[in-house]
Structures are given as structure tokens and as C-alpha cells.
Amino acid sequence: DQQVKQNSPSLSVQEGRISILNCDYTNSMFDYFLWYKKYPAEGPTFLISISSIKDKNEDGRFTVFLNKSAKHLSLHIVPSQPGDSAVYFCAASGNAGGTSYGKLTFGQGTILTVHP
Amino acid sequence: DAEITQSPRHKITETGRQVTLACHQTWNHNNMFWYRQDLGHGLRLIHYSYGVQDTNKGEVSDGYSVSRSNTEDLPLTLESAASSQTSVYFCASSPGPGNTIYFGEGSWLTVV
Numbered sequence: 001d002q003q004v005k006q007n008s009p010s011l012s013v014q015e016g017r018i019s020i021l022n023c024d025y026t027n028s029m030f031d032y033f034l035w036y037k038k039y040p041a042e043g044p045t046f047l048i049s050i051s052s053i054k055d056k057n058e059d060g061r062f063t064v065f066l067n068k069s070a071k072h073l074s075l076h077i078v079p080s081q082p083g084d085s086a087v088y089f090c091a092a093s094g095n096a097g098g099t100s101y102g103k104l105t106f107g108q109g110t111i112l113t114v115h116p
Numbered sequence: 117d118a119e120i121t122q123s124p125r126h127k128i129t130e131t132g133r134q135v136t137l138a139c140h141q142t143w144n145h146n147n148m149f150w151y152r153q154d155l156g157h158g159l160r161l162i163h164y165s166y167g168v169q170d171t172n173k174g175e176v177s178d179g180y181s182v183s184r185s186n187t188e189d190l191p192l193t194l195e196s197a198a199s200s201q202t203s204v205y206f207c208a209s210s211p212g213p214g215n216t217i218y219f220g221e222g223s224w225l226t227v228v
Binding site for chain 2: 004006034036041042043044045078089091101102103104105106107108109
């Protein structure tokens with residue numbers, strides 16, 4: 001049973017436009033959400049996170065939105081750049097400050113391609 | 117620079133053999149994790165450790181074991197390798213809650 005789902009296997013956008021990557025979750029115990037970016041033959045690198053007490057977190061070109069009632073989060077990249085082309089993973093954990101720390105449940109990933 | 121390193125980066129082994137994947141971090145992080153990545157599943161947690169002598173099972177721990185004898189290392193052992201364990205393995209570490217989890221570059225394991 002996939003508790004974190006990224007239903008779009010791939011996304012293609014033009015340079016300078018907005019990229020929106022979506023993620024849905026089913027476990028209401030999740031209270032901390034993260035986005036990781038992964039290039040081929042490299043490990044995932046942390047992008048941005050959000051706690052369930054917030055509905056938005058922004059870091060430069062990256063913004064994550066959380067809709068708890070819909071159990072949905074999204075990552076917005078504005079403006080998109082060719083260097084953003086990578087696989088993006090959504091991840092979630094419960095009780096982030098306690099016993100579930102680091103026990104991440106990942107989505108399947110979305111391949112983002114940004115065309116020049 | 118402090119870092120997290122995995123070895124070997126690539127390995128081919130035969131069914132039934134014991135295999136150990138090494139993970140070494142120089143950040144002095146208490147928390148270390150092993151994940152595997154497979155198509156259609158994202159990354160799944162195998163084992164994790166919150167400190168020396170502490171080890172815990174994750175979501176897909178069957179057929180794997182870990183030991184934590186010091187802060188820097190968390191080796192992952194496949195007791196008797198199976199073809200279903202062909203995967204990419206990622207080690208990760210973190211100083212603790214509220215902090216970023218850092219991943220190694222991955223170990224590609226093929227069991228034939």
C-alpha cells in the first residue's frame with residue numbers, strides 16, 4: 001500500500017516557466033514533509049521541507065504548499081531552469097521530532113525535464 | 117569536508133553469497149539509515165540506527181542486518197543474497213530531529 005504517491009511519472013516544462021510537482025499521502029499521522037532532488041548516479045539531496053503546522057514554506061525559487069485536508073502537497077519551482085532537470089521525490093514522516101525521526105516514506109518520484 | 121561515503125559503488129554477486137555494503141560518515145552524526153531504491157517504489161527504509169549499539173528494522177528489513185559499533189559506520193549485510201535484492205542502496209545520516217538527512221551516492225548491487 002503506497003502511503004505517499006506521486007501520480008505523475010514525468011513533467012516537461014519550458015525554461016522560465018513554473019514547474020508544479022504534486023504529491024498525495026494517505027497516512028494522517030504524517031506531520032513532516034520533504035522534497036528531495038536526485039540526479040542520475042547520485043544520492044538524493046534535500047530541497048525543502050514543511051511541517052504540518054504550516055501551509056507554505058518558501059526558499060528562493062522553491063515553494064512547498066501543504067493542504068492537510070486534502071492530504072496533498074506540491075512543489076513549485078519558479079522560474080524553472082535546465083539545471084532543475086532531475087527526479088524529484090516527495091517524502092513524509094510522522095512525529096518528526098520524536099521516535100519516527102528519519103523514517104521517511106517516499107513517493108515513486110517524478111522526472112522533471114526543463115527545456116531551454 | 118565532512119561527508120558520507122559508500123563502498124563498493126558497484127557490485128555483482130551470486131545468489132546465496134553474503135554481501136556487505138559499507139557506509140562511513142565523518143560528520144559524527146548519531147542517526148544513520150539504509151534505504152533501497154527500486155523502480156515504482158521510490159526509496160524504502162531497510163534499517164536505521166539512532167546511536168552506537170542501537171539498530172532498528174525498517175519497512176523492508178527481511179534478509180538484511182546492520183551493526184553499529186561506532187558513530188561513523190553502519191555496514192549493511194545481506195546474509196544470503198537473492199535476486200530480489202538487486203537494487204540501488206543508499207546510506208543516509210543526520211545529526212537529529214529538525215535537521216537535514218544527508219544521503220550517500222549509492223551502491224548498485226546486482227545479484228545473479
